[in-house]
Amino acid sequence: GAGVSQSPSNKVTEKGKDVELRCDPISGHTALYWYRQSLGQGLEFLIYFQGNSAPDKSGLPSDRFSAERTGGSVSTLTIQRTQQEDSAVYLCASSLLEARTEAFFGQGTRLTVV
Amino acid sequence: GDSVTQMEGPVTLSEEAFLTINCTYTATGYPSLFWYVQYPGEGLQLLLKATKADDKGSNKGFEATYRKETTSFHLEKGSVQVSDSAVYFCALSRNQAGTALIFGKGTTLSVSS
Secondary structure (H helix, E strand, C coil): CCCCEEECCEEEECCCCCEEEEEECCCCCCEEEEEEEECCCEEEEEEEEECCCCCECCCCCCCCEEEEEHHHCCEEEEECCCCHHHCEEEEEEEECCCCCCCCEECCCEEEEEC | CCEEEECCCCEEEECCCCEEECEEEECCCCCEEEEEEECCCCCCEEEEEECCCCCEEEECCEEEECECCCCECCEEECCCCHHHCEEEEEEEECCCCCCCCEECCCEEEEEEC
């Protein structure tokens, strides 16, 4: 596609349920990022997929969070046993792997845990 | 570890006022520096970037100069417009393939007519 696509755009879930958020990056972009944007907290780095290398998972806040990237393209962020503090906008971005290149962002998934 | 610090907002200005949003960074080596902007209801998009010391990035009347000696990348605009109201994020990336983009917390700018 022309840009980074995320789905769903909005998700309301009950506390304790699992959710899956999807990101479809720009074709040819080998780097993929997940960030979380909370009010007053800015952009919190979660995980970074870098081509065929092992992902940088250093930003995942707990073991309830996981992400995978299949075939070097689509990525899924999974949150297990959701908590109210997980409510936020989850942003995906992709870029070329080379240094100095810009990242292109999707519109985000707004997750609300009730 | 690498980090970016931005001035706290919100910043409230009248139309045609001068804008400065401060950004300083901590990083190993010589990172690339970026300003991203998020307009209301829209996704983040790149505003400008600089990849080495003393470079000046510019776009839409905004400018920022990469200052290695002060580890800063302050965003400036000589005359803001109401349409500049948005959240501005400073970010860095190490000049090394396979490193994550690190963002500041963002600064909200509100411009009134």
